[in-house]
Amino acid sequence: xxxxxxxxxxxxxxxxxxxxxxxxxxxxxxxxxxxxxxxxxxxxxxxxxxxxxxxxxxxxxxxxxxxxxxxxxxxxxxxxxxxxxxxxxxxxxxxxxxxxxxxxxxxxxxxxxxxxxxxxxxxxxxxxxxxxxxxxxxxxxxxxxxxxxxxxxxxxxxxxxxxxxxxxxxxxxxxxxxxxxxxxxxxxxxxxxxxxxxxxxxxxxxxxxxxxxxxxxxxxxxxxxxxxxxxxxxxxxxxxxxxxxxxxxxxxxxxxxxxxxxxxxxxxxxxxxxxxxxxxxxxxxxxxxxxxxxxxxxxxxxxxxxxxxxxxxxxxxxxxxxxxxxxxxxxxxxxxxxxxxxxxxxxxxxxxxxxxxxxxxxxxxxxxxxxxxxxxxxxxxxxxxxxxxxxxxxxxxxxxxxxxxxxxxxxxxxxxxxxxxxxxxxxxxxxxxxxxxxxxxxxxxxxxxxxxxxxxxxxxxxxxx
Amino acid sequence: xxxxxxxxxxxxxxxxxxxxxxxxxxxxxxxxxxxxxxxxxxxxxxxxxxxxxxxxxxxxxxxxxxxxxxxxxxxxxxxxxxxxxxxxxxxxxxxxxxxxxxxxxxxxxxxxxxxxxxxxxxxxxxxxxxxxxxxxxxxxxxxxxxxxxxxxxxxxxxxxxxxxxxxxxxxxxxxxxxxxxxxxxxxxxxxxxxxxxxxxxxxxxxxxxxxxxxxxxxxxxxxxxxxxxxxxxxxxxxxxxxxxxxxxxxxxxxxxxxxxxxxxxxxxxxxxxxxxxxxxxxxxxxxxxxxxxxxxxxxxxxxxxxxxxxxxxxxxxxxxxxxxxxxxxxxxxxxxxxxxxxxxxxxxxxxxxxxxxxxxxxxxxxxxxxxxxxxxxxxxxxxxxxxxxxxxxxxxxxxxxxxxxxxxxxxxxxxxxxxxxxxxxxxxxxxxxxxxxxxxxxxxxxxxxxxxxxxxxxxxxxxxx
Numbered sequence: 010x011x012x013x014x015x016x017x018x019x020x021x022x023x024x025x026x027x028x029x030x031x032x033x034x035x036x037x038x039x040x041x042x043x044x045x046x047x048x049x050x051x052x053x054x055x056x057x058x059x060x061x062x063x064x065x066x067x068x069x070x071x072x073x074x075x076x077x078x079x080x081x082x083x084x085x086x087x088x089x090x091x092x093x094x095x096x097x098x099x100x101x102x103x104x105x106x107x108x109x110x111x112x113x114x115x116x117x118x119x120x121x122x123x124x125x126x127x128x129x130x131x132x133x134x135x136x137x138x139x140x141x142x143x144x145x146x147x148x149x150x151x152x153x154x155x156x157x158x159x160x161x162x163x164x165x166x167x168x169x170x171x172x173x174x175x176x177x178x179x180x181x182x183x184x185x186x187x188x189x190x191x192x193x194x195x196x197x198x199x200x201x202x203x204x205x206x207x208x209x210x211x212x213x214x215x216x217x218x219x220x221x222x223x224x225x226x227x228x229x230x231x232x233x234x235x236x237x238x239x240x241x242x243x244x245x246x247x248x249x250x251x252x253x254x255x256x257x258x259x260x261x262x263x264x265x266x267x268x269x270x271x272x273x274x275x276x277x278x279x280x281x282x283x284x285x286x287x288x289x290x291x292x293x294x295x296x297x298x299x300x301x302x303x304x305x306x307x308x309x310x311x312x313x314x315x316x317x318x319x320x321x322x323x324x325x326x327x328x329x330x331x332x333x334x335x336x337x338x339x340x341x342x343x344x345x346x347x348x349x350x351x352x353x354x355x356x357x358x359x360x361x362x363x364x365x366x367x368x369x370x371x372x373x374x375x376x377x378x379x380x381x382x383x384x385x386x387x388x389x390x391x392x393x394x395x396x397x398x399x400x401x402x403x404x405x406x407x408x409x410x411x412x413x414x415x416x417x418x419x420x421x422x423x424x425x426x427x428x429x430x431x432x433x434x435x436x437x438x439x440x441x442x443x444x445x446x447x448x449x450x451x452x453x454x455x456x457x458x459x460x461x462x463x464x465x466x467x468x469x470x471x472x473x474x
Numbered sequence: 475x476x477x478x479x480x481x482x483x484x485x486x487x488x489x490x491x492x493x494x495x496x497x498x499x500x501x502x503x504x505x506x507x508x509x510x511x512x513x514x515x516x517x518x519x520x521x522x523x524x525x526x527x528x529x530x531x532x533x534x535x536x537x538x539x540x541x542x543x544x545x546x547x548x549x550x551x552x553x554x555x556x557x558x559x560x561x562x563x564x565x566x567x568x569x570x571x572x573x574x575x576x577x578x579x580x581x582x583x584x585x586x587x588x589x590x591x592x593x594x595x596x597x598x599x600x601x602x603x604x605x606x607x608x609x610x611x612x613x614x615x616x617x618x619x620x621x622x623x624x625x626x627x628x629x630x631x632x633x634x635x636x637x638x639x640x641x642x643x644x645x646x647x648x649x650x651x652x653x654x655x656x657x658x659x660x661x662x663x664x665x666x667x668x669x670x671x672x673x674x675x676x677x678x679x680x681x682x683x684x685x686x687x688x689x690x691x692x693x694x695x696x697x698x699x700x701x702x703x704x705x706x707x708x709x710x711x712x713x714x715x716x717x718x719x720x721x722x723x724x725x726x727x728x729x730x731x732x733x734x735x736x737x738x739x740x741x742x743x744x745x746x747x748x749x750x751x752x753x754x755x756x757x758x759x760x761x762x763x764x765x766x767x768x769x770x771x772x773x774x775x776x777x778x779x780x781x782x783x784x785x786x787x788x789x790x791x792x793x794x795x796x797x798x799x800x801x802x803x804x805x806x807x808x809x810x811x812x813x814x815x816x817x818x819x820x821x822x823x824x825x826x827x828x829x830x831x832x833x834x835x836x837x838x839x840x841x842x843x844x845x846x847x848x849x850x851x852x853x854x855x856x857x858x859x860x861x862x863x864x865x866x867x868x869x870x871x872x873x874x875x876x877x878x879x880x881x882x883x884x885x886x887x888x889x890x891x892x893x894x895x896x897x898x899x900x901x902x903x904x905x906x907x908x909x910x911x912x913x914x915x916x917x918x919x920x921x922x923x924x925x926x927x928x929x930x931x932x933x934x935x936x937x938x939x
Contacts, residue, residue: 281815345734
């Protein structure tokens with residue numbers, strides 16, 4: 010598919026280069042707006058505004074909505090005020106709001122000035138909704154019906170007013186003060202008798218959100234109930250907008266990426282990787298690296314405390330990385346499972362005891378398996394190929410006891426890691442923090458410290474250090 | 475919202491308990507099927523089949539499709555063959571296929587026996603598609619039109635045949651041999667003149683998938699082009715099914731969870747956490763823990779090799795955990811970013827050099843910052859509060875040189891970690907493996923080994939070990 014597209018892009022560019030503008034316009038008009046936007050982005054930068062200017066007004070707005078913010082600014086800068094105002098008026102409210110949120114303040118002022126008074130009033134209202142709220146992702150282009158209409162009148166109303174609406178497949182019934190009363194699917198209208206009243210036909214059991222709800226809640230409702238559209242109401246239950254399923258898809262994808270980034274100790278970005286500058290990437294990554302480096306003070310203090318023992322029994326240090334990594338991996342497995350479960354709603358806060366009890370049993374199983382495997386591997390393989398060492402103090406190193414200490418620690422590390430991996434994300438959620446920041450790197454630091462304490466305690470006891 | 479629902483569930487259960495069956499039926503009939511399914515799951519297990527039996531046939535199928543697989547089996551076991559056959563016939567093909575894929579072989583046989591011959595033939599065809607293919611997630615309930623119809627005829631055709639279709643909002647135009655020709659949106663039919671021919675109105679530029687395409691590809695197409703429905707064709711380009719956006723949402727959510735699990739060194743499951751048994755969870759987690767434990771042989775070999783040096787300069791081991799964790803975190807940040815970028819399509823294989831160059835510059839910045847911070851922290855804070863140590867061999871420990879060795883290693887570890895974190899997932903993708911398994915835990919092991927080698931090389935040179 011991709012190769013075909015590049016050929017098509019070349020053909021289109023050829024038409025531009027040979028000044029066959031009308032063929033170009035016909036061809037790009039028949040394209041899917043997503044593909045057309047990708048074609049414009051694929052053109053050399055200096056050709057983009059020119060190509061964009063050739064588009065018909067309504068096609069232009071459709072394609073403009075699909076462009077990346079950087080390219081939108083470039084095009085806005087190249088257009089005249091009249092042209093920009095035209096596009097802004099044609100854009101769906103949610104796309105126009107997206108655009109304004111990405112632009113620098115100066116450009117926003119200019120854009121609002123060139124928009125028509127209606128568009129301007131509408132945009133100002135939408136810009137007041139908090140970021141990431143339902144209000145900020147909804148669009149006001151919905152179809153409203155009144156309960157008194159017949160089905161035939163409703164279809165006629167949709168036909169008359171629906172052409173530039175975001176969707177015509179769900180229409181909402183409101184009363185005189187615009188309070189949401191019910192929903193009618195176009196599908197129902199198709200199968201109903203023309204004389205039936207909308208009040209009779211409508212489903213009063215509407216699933217809806219409030220403007221100040223989080224956009225993730227909205228997306229989860231759409232996903233949970235398999236909706237195509239979700240209506241959004243204000244505090245007085247008046248219908249003010251709708252969110253469509255394609256926006257919900259984008260939200261869920263962005264939120265998953267954000268969670269993944271947080272779990273990997275990165276501050277979340279909303280820009281694609283290749284369009285983020287080196288400095289920005291650095292800024293997103295360095296805070297956690299610094300914090301985790303500083304928090305490693307605990308582990309180094311513990312080790313320093315046992316410096317003499319290590320001087321005598323240096324072989325103990327050979328197992329540091331394995332012990333740290335195993336604890337970190339075991340804790341990471343648990344915390345990541347819990348974080349994802351919390352975000353999908355599979356796990357709730359009140360499940361804490363059930364989750365702890367389950368993780369405890371899993372940790373016993375994993376701990377036993379891994380301790381046994383470690384014992385076999387270290388004693389039967391690692392030590393077999395190594396001459397019996399003499400210690401600094403002249404004694405013979407007891408391989409069996411060293412192996413026992415390592416295996417016991419593996420067991421303890423896994424049990425602790427799985428419990429910490431459960432408690433930390435659930436505790437964060439309880440306190441109103443985002444559980445995702447409690448993922449592996451943070452847990453690793455705690456588990457490292459605990460593992461070292463177990464290791465030295467066990468080794469001291471077993472080896473008599 | 476949740477509290478309201480529990481109250482509603484209590485009311486419904488009250489009706490059942492008081493044998494007010496007709497009120498119960500009226501009420502559950504008006505509910506959203508997702509909520510009704512949750513109500514049934516919320517009932518005590520032994521009451522579920524009885525409550526289910528009270529439902530009307532079409533409502534029953536709708537609600538049945540929303541139930542979890544375990545509950546579906548429980549209900550199928552409690553129903554008579556005739557009842558089960560009825561439900562199977564009412565289910566949309568994709569839901570029926572889902573059901574059959576979850577059931578044990580014996581139950582599948584029984585279900586296929588009780589289904590009507592048409593349903594049975596259809597289901598057998600669908601069950602032949604490979605798991606996770608477009609064929610396995612599509613449904614065959616779509617509307618097809620012919621190019622010769624007028625818009626009025628098309629609307630009439632949809633009215634007559636559309637009642638039990640998955641969606642009536644997109645209709646597909648096929649020729650005599652069922653080859654896909656174009657798509658018509660119900661929306662277009664609404665605004666077109668009744669006499670216009672479908673051939674004229676249809677969009678020939680259809681975006682579609684093949685039955686053997688991966689379901690993730692299908693979901694990404696739907697998301698990329700903001701589609702409500704995607705048609706699926708066989709090798710002869712004949713239309714055989716459609717995938718709707720709600721299924722795409724589920725697929726994308728499942729795939730994100732799978733990626734997250736793989737990144738955390740867990741074998742992916744498709745069951746919610748609380749419904750997975752302790753043994754199953756253990757089986758999903760232990761393979762990677764074992765593998766990573768065994769691969770830590772490298773690190774312990776390296777440390778053993780420097781046992782004497784450690785015996786002398788035990789303080790060096792105090793920085794092991796910090797160095798390992800920093801390398802692991804830095805590598806994890808990069809690999810997770812790359813893996814997500816690859817899966818969202820933000821990063822492609824041909825971007826390798828660009829990505830490497832960017833990560834190299836980011837690693838220089840992160841490395842310099844962190845090395846400087848480490849130097850300050852270790853030299854000015856850690857060593858300040860600790861008496862100057864005497865080494866085993868009588869010399870005075872040189873804190874400045876130790877700090878320098880640690881800081882240099884931090885820098886090296888970060889640069890190596892970010893390069894390994896780039897190369898491993900992209901290499902895996904190039905070789906046709908899933909990049910997600912190349913995430914942090916795997917990279918940690920490699921980076922640990924390299925970091926230790928750098929550390930001992932630097933320490934040997936600087937401290938003259």
